[in-house]
Amino acid sequence: MxxxxxxxxxxxxxxxxxxxxxxxxxxxxxxxxxxxxxxxxxxxxxxxxxxxxxxxxxxxxxxxxxxxxxxxxxxxxxxxxPRKSFFSRLDGWHGTEQAVAANMDVVFAVQSLNENFNLKRLERYLTLCWNSGAKPVVLLTKADLPGDRGRMIGEAESIAGEAPVIALSSRTGEGMERLSPYLAPGATAAFLGSSGVGKSSLINALAGEDIMSVSGVREYDSAGRHTTTHRQLLLLKSGALVIDTPGMRELGMWDAGDGLAAAFPDVEKYLGQCRFSDCKHESEPGCAIKAALESGGLDPGRWESYRLLNSESERSRHAARMKQGQPSRTLAKARRQERKYKGKNFPGAY
Ligand SMILES: Nc1nc2c(ncn2[C@@H]2O[C@H](COP(=O)(O)OP(=O)(O)OP(=O)(O)O)[C@@H](O)[C@H]2O)c(=O)[nH]1
Ligand SMILES: [Mg+2]
Ligand SMILES: [Zn+2]
CATH class of the missing domain: 2.40.50.140 (Nucleic acid-binding proteins)
Incomplete structure (x- = not known):
């Protein structure tokens, strides 16, 4: 049993x-x-x-x-x-939602401290991570490699908002202990990130044995090899559950829902402050965004990212509406309600 x-x-x-x-x-x-x-x-x-x-x-x-x-x-x-959390992205080929993982407590957005490091991609991951309903944590791997890690960590922290940023190395063990608060017995953590960033290596280091295969090639040509080929949930001896995933080539925005507001609080605080409620933030008078950009209160790069992710999300929302023949608002609401199953009575017997 x-x-x-x-x-x-x-x-x-x-x-x-x-x-x-x-x-x-x-x-x-x-x-x-x-x-x-x-x-x-x-x-x-x-x-x-x-x-x-x-x-x-x-x-x-x-x-x-x-x-x-x-x-x-x-x-x-x-x-x-019913799911307590759910991570999905846009399946660019079919224009539909692609489920990645469900019922995680934590999602690790993984990048490595080398040429893989990319802030725009990190913003994209964080948006979808926040929308999943799980707690996002940024992992910066391969901290043992030479390079300007201080700068990269600082940059990641500047956009991560409430998500903690952890630099670590599965090779030397540096920083690994900082994962333990997220890996309590019975808790589920998913590892998401490009191929070659060291997701499976982290899981092996946590497991204390080689339970997942890891790319044998050296770092500089390891990207894009896709060593892990399917998503796998594993029980570690410590009692934590981890989901290893294959590297994602691209992370298309699915309906980002509440994720955008959580990932971009610095932008969100100005939205709704414009004189006109339908302000396009272009040349309208009394535009709070424009004023914040001019005064330096809002970083132009962040605004640009927000706009891009928001428009991609809108497009997916529209596609979903066309496909399902119902307003996506209803879908989003249904999903939110699904998440709130805790304490509710479920008709157990099938
Ligand atoms: N220097 C260094 N190399 C590492 C570290 N972690 C992983 N690597 C190397 O990075 C390469 C890719 O590691 P994997 O664990 O297979 O990466 P992955 O993210 O699981 O990749 P996919 O399964 O393709 O998505 C391997 O050659 C590892 O040896 C680390 O902490 N430091
Ligand atoms: Mg892997
Ligand atoms: Zn405006």
């Missing part, structure tokens, strides 16, 4: 009686879900009726809590339970 709660499964979502059992998605392959269940690791498919014909259930992703019907072969997933 596996105690599903050691995998972070909340007590209040455990059904009082069967036939469906509680499970957590540890990986997703083509049409096949890897689960940790009370009976150990199992594989499952989605039950067509609930997911396709009735279409009411959200497709589960790595980290999701689900209910599944046991079977001698593949189990059947019948329900995706």
């Amino acid at each position: 596996t105690d599903i709660k050691t995998y972070g499964f909340p007590q209040e979502l455990i059904p009082a009686e069967g036939p469906a059992l509680p499970a957590r998605v540890t990986a997703v392959f083509k049409g096949r879900w890897q689960l940790i269940t009370p009976e150990g690791q199992r594989y499952a498919a989605l039950k067509t009726k609930e997911y396709i014909y009735d279409g009411g259930e959200e497709f589960p992703t790595t980290g999701d809590y689900v209910l599944a019907l046991p079977a001698p072969g593949d189990w059947q997933i019948v329900r995706t339970l």
